[in-house]
Amino acid sequence: MNRKVAFYTLGCKLNYSETSTIARQMEERGFQRVGFQEHPDVYVINTCSVTDNADKKCRKVVREARRHAPDALVVIVGCYAQLKPREIAEIPGVNAVLGAAEKFRLLDHLEDLTRAQTPQVLASEVSEARQFHASYSLNDRTRTFLKVQDGCDYGCSFCTIPLARGKSRSDTLDHLVASAQDIVASGVKEIVLTGVNTGDWGIIDGKRQGRFIELARALDEVEGLERIRISSIEPNLLHHDIIDFVAESQRFVPHFHIPLQSGSNRILGLMRRRYRRELYAARVAHIKERMPHACIGVDVIVGFPGETDEDFRETYQFLNELDISYLHVFTYSERPNTLAVQFEQPVPAAVRAERSRMLHILSDKKRRHFYESQVGSVRQVLFEADVEDGSMHGFTENYVRVQAKYDPLLINEIKTVHLTGINAEGFMEVTEPEFQPLVHS
Numbered sequence: 001m002n003r004k005v006a007f008y009t010l011g012c013k014l015n016y017s018e019t020s021t022i023a024r025q026m027e028e029r030g031f032q033r034v035g036f037q038e039h040p041d042v043y044v045i046n047t048c049s050v051t052d053n054a055d056k057k058c059r060k061v062v063r064e065a066r067r068h069a070p071d072a073l074v075v076i077v078g079c080y081a082q083l084k085p086r087e088i089a090e091i092p093g094v095n096a097v098l099g100a101a102e103k104f105r106l107l108d109h110l111e112d113l114t115r116a117q118t119p120q121v122l123a124s125e126v127s128e129a130r131q132f133h134a135s136y137s138l139n140d141r142t143r144t145f146l147k148v149q150d151g152c153d154y155g156c157s158f159c160t161i162p163l164a165r166g167k168s169r170s171d172t173l174d175h176l177v178a179s180a181q182d183i184v185a186s187g188v189k190e191i192v193l194t195g196v197n198t199g200d201w202g203i204i205d206g207k208r209q210g211r212f213i214e215l216a217r218a219l220d221e222v223e224g225l226e227r228i229r230i231s232s233i234e235p236n237l238l239h240h241d242i243i244d245f246v247a248e249s250q251r252f253v254p255h256f257h258i259p260l261q262s263g264s265n266r267i268l269g270l271m272r273r274r275y276r277r278e279l280y281a282a283r284v285a286h287i288k289e290r291m292p293h294a295c296i297g298v299d300v301i302v303g304f305p306g307e308t309d310e311d312f313r314e315t316y317q318f319l320n321e322l323d324i325s326y327l328h329v330f331t332y333s334e335r336p337n338t339l340a341v342q343f344e345q346p347v348p349a350a351v352r353a354e355r356s357r358m359l360h361i362l363s364d365k366k367r368r369h370f371y372e373s374q375v376g377s378v379r380q381v382l383f384e385a386d387v388e389d390g391s392m393h394g395f396t397e398n399y400v401r402v403q404a405k406y407d408p409l410l411i412n413e414i415k416t417v418h419l420t421g422i423n424a425e426g427f428m429e430v431t432e433p434e435f436q437p438l439v440h441s
């Protein structure tokens, strides 16, 4: 009988794409992928170090795994596994911890791990994680996350990702085009280009061999591919030629997610970010000039050490005046082995919480304003498979979340719709010009 494996993924899109790849590798070797509660023989838990309380979350998932399958092999992989392998190995119920360089070799280690009597740690230094492991998610969602790049050479003072994922490295252009063709052949309509520092694409075998714009041009030619979304891109790498290219492309959608982190130049300096607010504002202005309907999401961190009321006020005002569509607000938390953890003037927890609250309200206001600006327009929606209380959801090309009456025929279909108004739940309601109304009644 086939052995069974179940997965649990914490964290970002990159982790989802990597879980999906490990799952495919295991299925190819005869494993049956099952749900978390279906008594698997092996659990693979893909962890994240950015998540607050990574430790607590990991413990909780391991406990749950043990409850459902007391005899299963529990393997922990991912960023947190790379950063704290010994700590994780001590969590009751963990059988093995695999670091960044080892996680894609899980199958090679599986027999040894199964025989071992004590928790095993296979985590080399992150500098060993030089190889690029191609990944994309399939069958998990309507959209596919295609990993184009991994690791980061930037050294922002608050960030542990370079410690967990190693140096910047990328998949080759030819291989990515081939992956995109396979994804299209499997019926997926939208590819989300994912990476740790996606815009830094092009470092292959330790040398810069290409630029992101070249990758964008090549993927834009993939026949049958309906939509390409760039997951997140550093402002200093979002050159105007990329913006112009997206504006002209039929496949790249007008949606940008651009980390800002702070609207104070002083704090940006302390964060060791590679741009200042003026450059950020210029990027937003150029996007809006070329694509007035573009959706722009912004990452921002509140409570960075030394962030005064004045710095925060600057951030708030900067964001308030900027033509953006939503925020992802992160509350700064101290991370071991970063530069920022040694900085003076930590911001009290209550102040961090209040700043976060204010930016969440600002984000709601921005999103509402953006949605309102879209009412009356005609857009394309890609409908997703989830059903909730008789409704289904989808996203327009410019990332407006649409709600419609459930219709299985719409799943994974792109439909032209009229955006008619925002409902009580904050979703856009739509009517489909040629067919029956999709309005939730």
Ligand code: SF4
Binding pocket: 152, 153, 154, 155, 156, 159, 160, 161, 162, 196, 197, 234
């Ligand atoms: S760009 Fe900065 S924040 Fe982003 S992964 Fe690299 S070091 Fe971390």
